[in-house]
Amino acid sequence: MSKSKQNLSILSINLGSGGAQKVISLLLKDLIKDYNVTLVLFHNTIHFPIPPEVNVVFLSEKDSERPFYLKVIDSIRFIFKYNRILKSEKINISISFLAFPNLINGIISSFNKSLKTIISERGFPSDNVTSKLSLYISKIFYPIFYNRCDKLFSNSIHINNDLKDNFGIKIPMEVIYNPIEIPEKTIIPTALYKENQPLEIITAGTLNTRKNQIMIIKALKEIENNDKLVILGDGHLKVFLTNEISKLQLEKQVFLKGEVKNVNEYLLESDCFVLSSFTEGFPNALLEAMAIGLPCISTNCLSGPLELLNENSYVNIESGDFFIGKFGLLINNNDHVGLSKALDYYRGNPDIRVKFSALSLERAKDYHLDSIYKKFNQFLIN
Numbered sequence: 613m614s615k616s617k618q619n620l621s622i623l624s625i626n627l628g629s630g631g632a633q634k635v636i637s638l639l640l641k642d643l644i645k646d647y648n649v650t651l652v653l654f655h656n657t658i659h660f661p662i663p664p665e666v667n668v669v670f671l672s673e674k675d676s677e678r679p680f681y682l683k684v685i686d687s688i689r690f691i692f693k694y695n696r697i698l699k700s701e702k703i704n705i706s707i708s709f710l711a712f713p714n715l716i717n718g719i720i721s722s723f724n725k726s727l728k729t730i731i732s733e734r735g736f737p738s739d740n741v742t743s744k745l746s747l748y749i750s751k752i753f754y755p756i757f758y759n760r761c762d763k764l765f766s767n768s769i770h771i772n773n774d775l776k777d778n779f780g781i782k783i784p785m786e787v788i789y790n791p792i793e794i795p796e797k798t799i800i801p802t803a804l805y806k807e808n809q810p811l812e813i814i815t816a817g818t819l820n821t822r823k824n825q826i827m828i829i830k831a832l833k834e835i836e837n838n839d840k841l842v843i844l845g846d847g848h849l850k851v852f853l854t855n856e857i858s859k860l861q862l863e864k865q866v867f868l869k870g871e872v873k874n875v876n877e878y879l880l881e882s883d884c885f886v887l888s889s890f891t892e893g894f895p896n897a898l899l900e901a902m903a904i905g906l907p908c909i910s911t912n913c914l915s916g917p918l919e920l921l922n923e924n925s926y927v928n929i930e931s932g933d934f935f936i937g938k939f940g941l942l943i944n945n946n947d948h949v950g951l952s953k954a955l956d957y958y959r960g961n962p963d964i965r966v967k968f969s970a971l972s973l974e975r976a977k978d979y980h981l982d983s984i985y986k987k988f989n990q991f992l993i994n
Contacts, residue, residue, distance in 0.1 A: 718757025767894030768915035791984035799905030819847030907968035
């Protein structure tokens with residue numbers, strides 16, 4: 613451990629395949645140059661790479677799927693364990709990602725007045741809960757414990773506004789968008805100029821209600837042509853989606869590929885990317901598709917897509933239609949008819965696909981790791 617560097621810890625539930633976890637993995641690559649880093653995880657689930665210089669600590673070796681009463685006991689143990697780690701490692705800055713680690717950071721701040729505590733909200737708070745009860749609980753505990761921390765950063769201006777307006781968060785807040793690495797290979801925009809050919813469509817995300825992949829499947833049925841759809845990701849709705857694909861007789865057009873490591877290889881073989889989510893924090897999958905050079909279509913959901921595809925300029929989209937944004941096409945939530953028209957637009961205008969492919973590559977440059985890390989590190993220092 614270098615004595616010339618400050619000691620920094622990152623607290624997260626795990627380093628699984630989620631968007632927040634990927635952000636942590638990317639930031640670690642640069643954080644180790646400026647800090648002695650300890651990564652503290654609730655559970656030993658690792659999907660993304662961790663630099664060897666990082667000190668990794670697991671608060672529990674038990675599976676995360678445990679009865680509720682045991683989870684409550686674990687939560688109390690985690691608070692005391694994390695506090696001991698902070699003291700033993702002489703941590704100067706404690707950063708947490710996601711709601712429960714953030715609450716722990718807020719509790720910890722009461723015991724460690726010299727510790728700088730920074731929290732990161734990654735989803736739209738008013739819509740990032742499982743029930744009305746959990747929303748009510750959040751509105752009680754967020755103001756109490758979040759406001760004990762020194763400052764907060766999220767990946768969308770809409771998230772910060774929601775925290776301020778609906779949860780009473782008063783600490784300084786900053787927007788630091790998700791970083792992305794420059795892909796080794798990208799699409800040459802002119803290669804997407806194909807006339808009178810079906811589209812190779814792709815989407816990626818957990819198979820759950822929030823990601824709403826069924827909307828894309830319904831759009832393909834609406835179009836009734838030979839477009840192909842590849843869905844990357846796994847989740848509890850896999851059986852439902854499989855049954856719907858069969859029911860709609862789309863087995864030769866829609867392919868569930870599961871969770872894959874080589875996402876970019878699939879993106880490179882595609883003609884356009886679709887994000888169908890009801891809500892996002894900041895959509896990594898959409899950004900990664902743009903960085904590859906894919907023309908994109910996205911729902912204009914609560915946060916993220918409007919910032920990426922239209923620089924956060926307000927849009928009004930008629931039901932059953934789409935909007936041509938500055939960097940891609942936007943549709944309303946759960947509007948498979950609007951999506952089918954957006955796909956028709958891309959399919960029938962190969963020159964437009966070429967144009968938005970080039971725009972995607974250009975837009976993604978704003979989010980490259982080097983520039984995002986500089987802003988993040990400045991945020992830590994100030």
